Amino acid sequence: MKKIILVAGLLYSALTFAQGAPDYAGGLKVNINEDGSKYFRIISWAQVWAQYNGDKPLDANGNEQSEIDFTVRRARVLLYSQISPKFLIVTHFGVNNLNAGSMSPTGTGDGSQMFIHDAYVQYNLGTTNKHAIGGGLHYWNGISRMNNSSTLNILTLDNFRQGWATLGLADQFARPVGVFAKGAFGKLQYRVSINDALTNNLAVSNVPVNGGAATYNGRDLLGGKxxxxxxxxxxxxxxxxxxxxFLPYKVGTYLGDKKVFNIGAGFFSHPNGSVVADVNGDLSGENVSIFAVDAFYDAPIGGKGSSITAYAMYQNSDYGKDFRFGTTYETGSILYGHVGYVIPTEKETKLQPYVSFANRQIDALDDNATQFGIGANLFLKGHHSKLTLEYQNLKYATADAVGTVTLQAMIYL
Known part of the structure; x- marks a missing residue:
């Protein structure tokens, strides 16, 4: 009987995963009992980039860099399973940004290694299973929809980088270790968590300057207590x-398969997360506080498979006094939005042009960064097979604007 169930599960997956359903109906699902209450599901995907940038600076040796580069942006495997409707385990691993600069001769370097993205357990509560608690390395984040976005069905080429507002500063690649609760009260959904802050973060080597800007390494300099x-x-x-x-990953575009209109708000708080030094060099902590409000709309429009997707977000980020980390994070505020439209067609292949815009106010520079993107998704099998071409232009404060053209090929099963 188990062999029959296994074969049936494999056949079911082979027939359904190519439909491109954005609500994770695809993947290889294998039932291990007759009613399907015990099962495991595997989802695998890869995103490959060819990127043109004619504005690159000289390398460390003073030589010109290549204008066209190739990157394995993501190669991931997600496995989740239930032994009953009450218990769930999620494991997610893979590699990111594998290119000429991060590869190693024999595949043993840090940049070549796969690592765990998610590893958590979940326990459903009550008779309706509308609420759950869990723990581990998880993605039940706060702040905004973008800070919880899926990488399988983003509308634009990639997620707006500042939307992952704590990646590498307080967590491992947008995943903290801690405990979470999630669920719904009617139409109101919630997710909350308490987590350990990352000690060895991106800014761990920064040293606060007397009377200067804050550095985000509070756990390292002030201790875990x-x-x-x-x-x-x-x-x-x-x-x-x-x-x-069911899973924490927020869909970027449903391609008109649903009619969704959500308004959200969220927060992130890290007491003493940042550190400042007074004129005598004495250290003290500053609280990191981030909050955001956003709105998401996705619905069919007109006929013949056309649809519209729109998203807008306002985020206020306080990483401490005049904090800046490269051109990625800074104390200030962000206004971001994007909109996409699926052109009407009765064919399986669909075209979705889109535009995006962001304006970031930077306290330390008393200036702004603006980012504009225009592109299109060509869906060959829904989200399961698509091509994306995007031009993006970033103007950071007084620096020259940088334009980048990227072509992405993506397949997920």
């Missing part, structure tokens, strides 16, 4: 169709 915990939450009200909260 003062700066060891972070707190986050996100709440969104689903006015129309209810979105799934």
């Amino acid at each position: 003062k700066a060891g915990k972070t707190f986050s939450g996100y709440f969104d009200y689903n006015f129309l169709d209810q979105e799934s909260q």
